[in-house]
Amino acid sequence: MKKLLFLIVFGLVSSLTAAAGEIPDSLWNEANAYYAGEQYQDALDHYLEIENSGVESADLYYNIGNTYFKMRYLAYAVLYYEKALRLAPNDPDITYNLEIAREQCIDRIEPVPTFFVADWIRKSHQIMSSDMWGVVSIGVLVLAILFFLLFLFARGVRFRKAAFILSIIIFLFAVMTTIFAWQSKKQATRKDIAIVLAAVSPVKAAPDTQGKDLLVIHEGTRVRILEQMGTWARIELEDGRQGWVALNEIVFVY
Amino acid sequence: MKRIILLIWTLLSLVQANAQGQFTVEAPNVVATGERFRLVFTATNLEPETFNAPEMENFMVLAGPTTSTMNRLEYINGRRTQSRSVSYTYILEAGTTGKFMIGEASVVADKVTYRTQPVTIEVIQGSSSPAGTVREQDPVTGTEISDQDVFLRLDVSKRRVVKGEPLTATLKLYTRVNVSGAEDIRFPTFNGFWSQEVYAPQQIDWQRENVNGEIYQVATLRRYVLLPQQSGSIKIDPSEIVCVIQVRNTRRGQSLLDEFFDSYQTVRKRVLAPAVTVNVSELPAGAPATFKGAVGKFSISAGIGKESVKAHDAVSVFITITGEGNINLLEAPRVTFPVDFEVYDAKITDNSRSTGGTFSGSKTFEYPVIPRSHGDFTIDPVEFSYYDINSKRYITIRSEPLQLKVERSTDLTAPGASYTPGTHRRAVESLGRDIRYIRTTVPAWRSKGKYLTGSYLYFVVLILILAVTWIVYVVLNKRREHMSDVIRVRNSKANKIARIRLKTAGVLLKQQLFEAYYEELHRALWGYIADKLGLSQADCSRERITEMLRERNVETDLIQNYTDLIESCEYARYAPDPGQMEKERIFDMAVKAISKMEQALK
Numbered sequence: 037m038k039k040l041l042f043l044i045v046f047g048l049v050s051s052l053t054a055a056a057g058e059i060p061d062s063l064w065n066e067a068n069a070y071y072a073g074e075q076y077q078d079a080l081d082h083y084l085e086i087e088n089s090g091v092e093s094a095d096l097y098y099n100i101g102n103t104y105f106k107m108r109y110l111a112y113a114v115l116y117y118e119k120a121l122r123l124a125p126n127d128p129d130i131t132y133n134l135e136i137a138r139e140q141c142i143d144r145i146e147p148v149p150t151f152f153v154a155d156w157i158r159k160s161h162q163i164m165s166s167d168m169w170g171v172v173s174i175g176v177l178v179l180a181i182l183f184f185l186l187f188l189f190a191r192g193v194r195f196r197k198a199a200f201i202l203s204i205i206i207f208l209f210a211v212m213t214t215i216f217a218w219q220s221k222k223q224a225t226r227k228d229i230a231i232v233l234a235a236v237s238p239v240k241a242a243p244d245t246q247g248k249d250l251l252v253i254h255e256g257t258r259v260r261i262l263e264q265m266g267t268w269a270r271i272e273l274e275d276g277r278q279g280w281v282a283l284n285e286i287v288f289v290y
Numbered sequence: 291m292k293r294i295i296l297l298i299w300t301l302l303s304l305v306q307a308n309a310q311g312q313f314t315v316e317a318p319n320v321v322a323t324g325e326r327f328r329l330v331f332t333a334t335n336l337e338p339e340t341f342n343a344p345e346m347e348n349f350m351v352l353a354g355p356t357t358s359t360m361n362r363l364e365y366i367n368g369r370r371t372q373s374r375s376v377s378y379t380y381i382l383e384a385g386t387t388g389k390f391m392i393g394e395a396s397v398v399a400d401k402v403t404y405r406t407q408p409v410t411i412e413v414i415q416g417s418s419s420p421a422g423t424v425r426e427q428d429p430v431t432g433t434e435i436s437d438q439d440v441f442l443r444l445d446v447s448k449r450r451v452v453k454g455e456p457l458t459a460t461l462k463l464y465t466r467v468n469v470s471g472a473e474d475i476r477f478p479t480f481n482g483f484w485s486q487e488v489y490a491p492q493q494i495d496w497q498r499e500n501v502n503g504e505i506y507q508v509a510t511l512r513r514y515v516l517l518p519q520q521s522g523s524i525k526i527d528p529s530e531i532v533c534v535i536q537v538r539n540t541r542r543g544q545s546l547l548d549e550f551f552d553s554y555q556t557v558r559k560r561v562l563a564p565a566v567t568v569n570v571s572e573l574p575a576g577a578p579a580t581f582k583g584a585v586g587k588f589s590i591s592a593g594i595g596k597e598s599v600k601a602h603d604a605v606s607v608f609i610t611i612t613g614e615g616n617i618n619l620l621e622a623p624r625v626t627f628p629v630d631f632e633v634y635d636a637k638i639t640d641n642s643r644s645t646g647g648t649f650s651g652s653k654t655f656e657y658p659v660i661p662r663s664h665g666d667f668t669i670d671p672v673e674f675s676y677y678d679i680n681s682k683r684y685i686t687i688r689s690e691p692l693q694l695k696v697e698r699s700t701d702l703t704a705p706g707a708s709y710t711p712g713t714h715r716r717a718v719e720s721l722g723r724d725i726r727y728i729r730t731t732v733p734a735w736r737s738k739g740k741y742l743t744g745s746y747l748y749f750v751v752l753i754l755i756l757a758v759t760w761i762v763y764v765v766l767n768k769r770r771e772h773m774s775d776v777i778r779v780r781n782s783k784a785n786k787i788a789r790i791r792l793k794t795a796g797v798l799l800k801q802q803l804f805e806a807y808y809e810e811l812h813r814a815l816w817g818y819i820a821d822k823l824g825l826s827q828a829d830c831s832r833e834r835i836t837e838m839l840r841e842r843n844v845e846t847d848l849i850q851n852y853t854d855l856i857e858s859c860e861y862a863r864y865a866p867d868p869g870q871m872e873k874e875r876i877f878d879m880a881v882k883a884i885s886k887m888e889q890a891l892k
Binding site: 060061064065068071087090091092093094095096098099102103105106129132133136137166167169170171174177178181185188189193217218220221224225290 | 723724725726727728729730731732733734735736737738739741742743744748751752755759762763766767770841
């Protein structure tokens, strides 16, 4: 039984870590050396080569973000910090650097305040990555089942009562963590977030170059895509204002 | 080097004019063909014995050498100076145009040979003026003085410079007429330049100079060193002078005397030097961060007043920049002191002089600092950048790092250490803000875009868990059913077995086999309760039985009675014979206890 559990957990963890081999490792070390020597272009080339080889990690995106930041490509820095946060939502370093990169962006947008319960729920999602939630939910589910079996087959009335209550509580936890796992996966794979890439990008009232300019947004600003039409995307700023921008002026975070 | 020695020698000779003899030559720079001029060799404070004439084969010697002697006696502030000079004068005439050299002449005095320097005389084509008249004293007739006769010129050494590059501007007055004085001089103003006068003579010194084939008397009025402070084409405003010119009167023949005595008239003429434009180009891009406008060629050195100092004692750090260029305008370089050093404003000592159209020398910045904590400190090398005009690029130089050993201050009451610990507490200051550094440990790579939740594996694991749970459930359930069957059988047979055992015990009692009797009785009691409670023989202990009976709400008295009975059976097996009565009593009690238990456990 123990062996089986071990096999399950081990299988889950190992399935997430790609069988990448040593090539990304050596590229990684070289890139870090270039970064340390302030040869940011070389560092970036190496990091991007790792990314293009089909593997990823929060640390990789974090380092790419740092490199872009040092090269003063703020939009890309923000983009990669966002990508890193998707894989490690609760990482303090990524949050800190993203904040610094945002501070250097031109646009300062006050987000619409959200209901505090929604905030709590969102924050509790972000304690762990989606995969970690998945592993935890399975673990908790196994625990709930064990307690339920204990309730069914144990002797002693009090013991069985305790096992029953515990199994119910733990089962609720399993349900909650499963929901969190799905929710944070949904957050991590959402395709409607984009970063403004162009230094200056006019937001139009209509998907048309002749459209009236509603706002002007600048590089590094985070927008939500509501719909796409041809080469245009209808975007919403964090403060709720909407408009149309050309698709080639933004880059999607995924 | 030779020049410097000569200069020093000349200076020395001036100081000791009495003692030191001198042999010099005096000749005009420029002469015209057909013009007669004087070449004078003067031996001052010498008693020449022989005079060796120089070679002057390109000139016609009209007269000479004529020797003349001059004695001079001077009293200056009560000091008597006597000098005596002997001069040898030639009157020469140039025949052909070109540049000719007059070789060195020498005299021997007191068995020492003195030589003159060779001089070069430029000969230009003479004008139509009759030979023999020396033009330098030739006043123009008539009141008409053209712009050609007298003009003012401002010469700049360079027309194209970069910002900060030194250049010289020389204001010269050229004349062909007899200028006796000047009035109302308006010197140029150099807007956009930093300027310094480097030559401002008290007396006008006339030189001859060839200007487009004409011989002019030239006076250098002022010389400036300029440092452009802004870029673009900068116009130097015209300067102006009013010359007082002696003109010979043209009206003649009134009296006979006029033929002999020329009458002169004073004419004033306003002379204007044309404006000069200097193109100042901006320094090229790519200046290093430490560049603050220094242009030229410099070196830097750093020093410290004391190598070792006590905390709270002041010490000076010197940064000296030596070189040539706009050194007098240099700003204090930025020195990065260790934190916890109190730094005061730099004291600047400028030792630069203007030499040869630029500034050279050194500039020292003295930083008074007070280290507030002890330890070994290194003051980082000071970087200084300048623009090298010759190689046309920026050069950054650094000083040596300085080491300072600060010892623990022992005397806090000393007047220099008005510093008590604790009073200078302050919040830790954030000096800068930057992103955090990259991660360097190799991360766990994962395939891009693959998530566990909702993946194939996830569902497989879930199904696997449910399947295992089902199997476990079924297995456990089967076993429990089986177990409960066994227990039920034992339960139902318990009374029966107990009765058989009691019967056997009764038989044994009658046969007087006491040990076997007690054993059978003990087994009846034990076996009954074990069967009733579904316990195996191994699980059976008095505590366990007590506990389980309590759970089934059996009266405590009955439990106590039952366990006591078991105990007394165990005890009696090894004890001496208690007598027939006692044995029968225990037998009855056992029968009663079992039947009571049978009722209680129903």
